[in-house]
């Protein structure tokens with residue numbers, strides 16, 4: 111993280127939270143954010159270890175440095191939370207998101223949307239004579255740009271997964 | 284591990300017994316009937332039948348605070364469980380270790396809007412440190428033991444276990460506490476040595492230090508209180524204790540400067556404001572202590588010790604933050620201090636004390652008794668004189684009487700003062716006194732209250748009388764929601780909106796109806812004899828003292844104001860605070 115951030119500057123942080131996969135654990139984490147007035151910009155959750163029974167929650171949030179520090183401490187306080195890492199602070203990370211993007215159109219619009227999909231390396235996962243569903247994986251920025259351009263062609267629906275992230279390098283969490 | 288099968292009800296009682304529980308506070312209902320049937324057939328765990336589940340939780344809090352052991356509550360599903368919520372949040376805010384067992388409808392009806400079903404774990408998720416819904420009788424012993432572990436380790440707090448009726452009725456294996464490997468919840472106990480050394484250096488070099496002791500020191504245990512006392516005495520520094528920590532350092536010690544905060548002493552607040560090094564151990568910089576955060580103790584370096592990492596830098600940024608248990612950190616600190624023998628700037632400390640003595644000389648707690656109307660401060664001062672030296676415990680409710688009790692009663696030992704600090708729950712005092720008296724049947728237990736709060740859990744007077752517990756209720760009857768009236772007078776143009784209680788019941792008749800001996804005092808001359816009579820009369824006693832309805836609690840730092848804008852008395856104008864967002868908080 112760059113160190114010239116001033117104490118009152120709001121910045122975005124991505125947390126990776128390893129939790130016991132038990133009933134109510136997502137509610138606890140989300141309730142902590144809503145109860146204490148923290149933002150959730152993106153949230154994903156899925157089981158990652160069925161033997162140990164762990165799930166991983168990836169949360170993108172924003173706040174001043176002291177708020178980010180509080181969020182981390184508050185997360186660590188929850189009993190079913192095993193590990194918390196602030197991927198933004200602790201080093202470099204890979205962040206990815208997947209979107210399914212439905213575009214409607216005929217004639218030139220179809221051709222244009224296919225060309226755009228090629229440019230963004232999106233795959234066609236469904237097609238009808240008047241529509242496509244594209245699958246795109248990338249940074250949230252890339253997804254935003256892809257969806258933005260499709261809007262001019264005939265965007266009708268979007269589903270996004272939210273961000274999943276992992277630290278770069280060889281170390282375990 | 285034995286292979287013998289037990290019913291869920293038996294497992295619950297066995298687990299409680301093995302956790303050293305001798306008493307639980309409860310109220311029965313449909314889904315807990317099979318457990319009550321087991322309670323009937325044993326006498327190892329005593330059950331106190333309270334009048335309301337909220338009272339049960341406060342009683343368990345009183346029990347826990349006064350013994351240092353976790354308190355245990357038992358309530359039924361639905362309304363029984365929802366009635367515990369205020370008590371659970373109270374315990375959460377004040378870090379009181381509790382285990383609350385609630386019954387739940389049978390597993391296959393959960394989610395069906397069954398009779399007396401409530402989503403108890405959902406409702407109490409933000410009201411507890413942690414909670415569990417038990418799915419199988421085989422899990423019961425493990426989860427109960429784990430609940431005790433979680434409630435008492437790290438920053439203590441309430442833990443709830445929701446148990447469906449079929450889990451109580453079913454059979455399963457029992458596990459001893461030592462066979463349960465508590466999950467990965469391992470709060471840090473030992474503070475970092477390097478930081479402790481830095482703290483010693485900073486503290487030893489201070490010219491105007493203050494030691495600011497919080498409830499965490501009491502939670503850590505009697506030994507932590509002794510160590511805190513030792514540190515204060517060996518340094519010769521002034522010590523202030525928060526509302527939650529009264530008694531952690533002896534009030535009779537000349538190094539004690541009183542409580543800090545909104546209704547704290549002038550000397551404590553001025554010392555907090557002017558100090559150059561603040562050593563906070565186990566306090567959380569509550570907004571009732573800091574006042575306006577931006578102007579809080581502007582010139583000091585701050586050392587903050589807390590077992591809860593989220594307490595550090597939450598409101599006030601610490602120059603040295605130490606995560607660890609108060610007792611453990613104090614022990615290391617005193618040992619390292621002895622090894623290093625740092626030199627203290629005695630000349631500077633002497634002139635610091637001179638400054639503090641000047642503030643003390645203001646005598647900020649003085650009041651004018653007058654001839655006719657009893658001043659609440661006068662009543663409490665007499666109570667102090669008459670109980671001093673005896674083996675006593677005090678609980679309070681919430682309002683003016685609570686602040687006066689904190690100011691005028693003096694505690695030389697920890698675990699003797701039970702009050703609802705963080706949540707400020709009216710209705711806490713009477714049930715808490717019940718819990719304390721159950722734990723200490725031979726001691727004097729006084730509940731300082733006022734008629735507004737008293738009415739909020741008055742049904743527990745019946746419980747007290749039923750068990751013939753010799754609780755003394757000290758009712759400072761001002762016939763008004765005094766604290767509300769005070770704020771309305773000071774900040775809302777004296778508009779006394781909905782705070783008058785002059786039409787209230789005949790408290791003497793009411794107390795007698797509950798089975799209390801009742802004493803009425805209306806004249807300043809009768810105060811002393813009234814209190815003596817209360818203390819010497821056997822069994823439950825209700826003392827109704829009619830006090831001045833117009834008295835205000837001073838000193839007062841208006842909410843959101845800095846410490847040096849403390850108002851000492853009625854003749855000093857309250858400054859309007861510029862930060863309006865904070866004013867009426």
Ligand SMILES: Cc1ncc(C[n+]2csc(CCOP(=O)(O)OP(=O)(O)O)c2C)c(N)n1
Nearest residue numbers: 682683684707709733734735736764765766
């Ligand atoms: C359950 C609850 N409701 C409301 C309040 C707000 N409140 C704080 S002090 C107070 C007045 C308390 O009156 P009383 O118990 O008569 O005490 P007094 O101030 O007169 O000593 C009120 C209503 C509270 N603290 N708790």
Ligand SMILES: [Mg+2]
Nearest residue numbers: 733734763765
């Ligand atoms: Mg009153």
